[in-house]
Amino acid sequence: MDADPPSPLLALYLAKRDELKRYFTVRMRSAEAAEDLVQDMYLKVSAASSEEIGNAAAFLYRLGSNLMLDRLKSQRRSLARDTGWRAVTVSTLGGQDLADEPAADEAAAARQRLALIIEALNGLPPATRRAFRLHKLEGLTHAQTAEAMGLSRSSIEKHISAALKHLVRTLAA
Template sequence: MTAPAAHPLIPGYLAQRDALRRFFRARAGASADVEDLLQDLYLKVIAVDPGTEVKDLNAYLYRLASNLMMDRWRSSRRGAARDGAWREVTVTTGAGEDIADAPAADDVVIGRERLAVLLKTMEALPDKTRRIFRMHKFEGLSYAEVATRMGISRSSVEKHMMDALRILFAKVPR
């Protein structure tokens, strides 16, 4: 498997990854999944048109990171407000029952189809990349723990994870 031409913003992202991790941890707290935020930021970076001129890469990365956190905050607030309003209208007025915990049937079918594509795509990953992805995502190991188990550097784990995410992002429908 040959890697596609590298996105011009990726080296800057990699150079700032540890600082961005601290940025997320300081703002989102210890309970936040900082690695997921970093991966979401990576996906935003690779989605930028490679021809886009970026004068100050660090400022651009931090703006993307701030926007990502703001989007997550707004989304959680909207969800909480929507759920609260629904409960108030349906439960307190006696017009209906509380929100069901089970997803809609069509969401279940779509989810199962996405899962099948995800699993098939994961199995097609190179062996080392697949093992690293599973250790981090399914076993919950940190990058440092994966690196220790695999006997490789942490940056190598990060690169394998980015490769896996890039491939999965391209193949799994959203």
């Protein structure tokens, strides 16, 4: 089974491939980028219709130049997007990036403090614990907490005061 002979444009591309690679290596200042570009050219040329092109060599150089410009534009857009993202999300000090996360020892200490607070809260009577949760954690006012629990505002204030005193005593120990 004989393969179809390559189109005249593809045959010219294959003959000039090394020359095209050298030409675009100089223009792109990178042999790897030029190799990728010449490979992309091959994909375009092999998929091109077999209609006759007046100056096939000029067509190949124009195709390569257009692909190169498309890559440069894409890289610039990418760089602008990444620079914008970096400016919004990364903090720097003295040219060094600062991490948004706390240090590992600080995170471990915070987890230990949280465990102590949870343990202290679990040691409270249920009504005091619920009043504390509604007011301090869910953000309800004393009046809203009192209404939610069916108690007087004065009782809620006493429950919250008792909870805070218990937390301070437990965490200080």
